[in-house]
Amino acid sequence: MGMAADSEFHVLAVDDSIIDRKVIERLLKTSSYQVTTVDSGSKALEFLGLREDDGINPNTPSVSPNNHREVEVNLVITDYCMPGMTDYGLLKKIKESSSLKNIPVVIMSSENVPSRISRCLEEGAEEFLLKPVKLSDLKKLRPHMLRTKIKSHNGKQEPEELGMPDEKIGFPSPKQEEQQQQQPQSKNNKRKAMEEDVSPERTRPRLNGITTMV
Amino acid sequence: MNQMAIAALKNQYKSFVQSMFDEGVLDNQFSQLQDLQDSSNPNFVDEVITLFCNDAERIITEMNRYLNYQNVDFSKLDSHVHQLKGSSSSIGAHRLKLACVNLRQASYERNKEECVEAFNSIRHEYCLLRSKFQFLMQIERRIVALENNQQ
Numbered sequence: 103m104g105m106a107a108d109s110e111f112h113v114l115a116v117d118d119s120i121i122d123r124k125v126i127e128r129l130l131k132t133s134s135y136q137v138t139t140v141d142s143g144s145k146a147l148e149f150l151g152l153r154e155d156d157g158i159n160p161n162t163p164s165v166s167p168n169n170h171r172e173v174e175v176n177l178v179i180t181d182y183c184m185p186g187m188t189d190y191g192l193l194k195k196i197k198e199s200s201s202l203k204n205i206p207v208v209i210m211s212s213e214n215v216p217s218r219i220s221r222c223l224e225e226g227a228e229e230f231l232l233k234p235v236k237l238s239d240l241k242k243l244r245p246h247m248l249r250t251k252i253k254s255h256n257g258k259q260e261p262e263e264l265g266m267p268d269e270k271i272g273f274p275s276p277k278q279e280e281q282q283q284q285q286p287q288s289k290n291n292k293r294k295a296m297e298e299d300v301s302p303e304r305t306r307p308r309l310n311g312i313t314t315m316v
Numbered sequence: 317m318n319q320m321a322i323a324a325l326k327n328q329y330k331s332f333v334q335s336m337f338d339e340g341v342l343d344n345q346f347s348q349l350q351d352l353q354d355s356s357n358p359n360f361v362d363e364v365i366t367l368f369c370n371d372a373e374r375i376i377t378e379m380n381r382y383l384n385y386q387n388v389d390f391s392k393l394d395s396h397v398h399q400l401k402g403s404s405s406s407i408g409a410h411r412l413k414l415a416c417v418n419l420r421q422a423s424y425e426r427n428k429e430e431c432v433e434a435f436n437s438i439r440h441e442y443c444l445l446r447s448k449f450q451f452l453m454q455i456e457r458r459i460v461a462l463e464n465n466q467q
Binding site: 119120121122124125128129132185212233234236237 | 345348349351352357360363364367368371395399401402403405406407408
């Protein structure tokens with residue numbers, strides 16, 4: 103069933119609320135992921151091996167994050183709004199970093215604001231989850247992590263079971279509506295992450311969403 | 317005999333939680349948390365409750381402080397309410413969450429009098445919730461004690 107594979111996945115959870123960290127940690131561990139929790143965006147960047155000013159000046163050779171980062175992080179799940187870093191600031195920093203931009207980022211928020219959701223997705227978030235996050239919400243995470251694993255193993259064998267995304271989402275978001283409408287791939291491909299994991303006879307991993315995004 | 321006592325306590329726990337659902341004190345999110353508790357994490361609910369109460373009391377104390385100033389810093393107040401609302405939502409403290417929404421509204425309107433009223437409501441809901449949580453945790457601990465005695 104692929105459960106052994108799940109424990110290879112390491113999720114970094116970022117939230118300034120101690121209760122939310124506790125809950126998300128339990129949710130993730132119950133889903134068989136390895137978890138690290140931090141309470142701020144800057145600690146998240148530190149854990150990822152990125153100093154806050156990396157990636158801004160392309161002329162400065164940034165210290166190779168791989169020297170600092172001992173653990174591979176397969177997904178970052180973060181609260182939208184935390185003190186100390188502007189809204190979706192962590193998301194932007196990750197996506198602007200040459201070394202980190204392929205790490206899938208999922209945003210959590212207690213507020214269902216359509217413009218916020220769209221903005222996060224446009225900035226490169228894979229998913230937007232409404233708090234309080236449920237166990238069933240976490241099923242959405244796996245396809246994103248699998249996709250990056252496939253990429254890093256250079257298109258080796260397809261994983262056997264990627265699982266269909268859950269039918270009921272719970273709140274309307276531009277991302278979900280797009281999936282249901284089966285948009286052609288030329289549109290914002292990241293939003294279609296979920297529906298990529300369907301056909302087992304694909305001969306190459308469909309990474310259009312990542313490679314075409316500049 | 318212990319088996320019967322344990323069963324009776326478990327029923328008591330279940331009924332009491334149900335009454336909290338019925339009264340709207342708790343919502344489905346609390347069930348989600350209960351579902352996350354298992355033999356490998358037998359104290360999860362207790363731990364979350366404890367974290368929540370400590371955090372809530374800290375925030376309520378802060379809010380009280382802000383409201384006692386002549387000139388209320390509504391934006392600081394709001395950020396505290398936002399935190400408490402978030403925690404309440406995460407633990408399933410439904411009525412407390414609603415009380416937070418009211419305080420956010422009053423704070424947004426910069427109406428000190430209404431803020432004080434809304435804050436009192438928060439304090440009331442929190443005290444009610446805390447005493448019910450304490451009761452639950454007492455039952456839980458008795459169950460654990462009896463179960464440990466059997467080993």
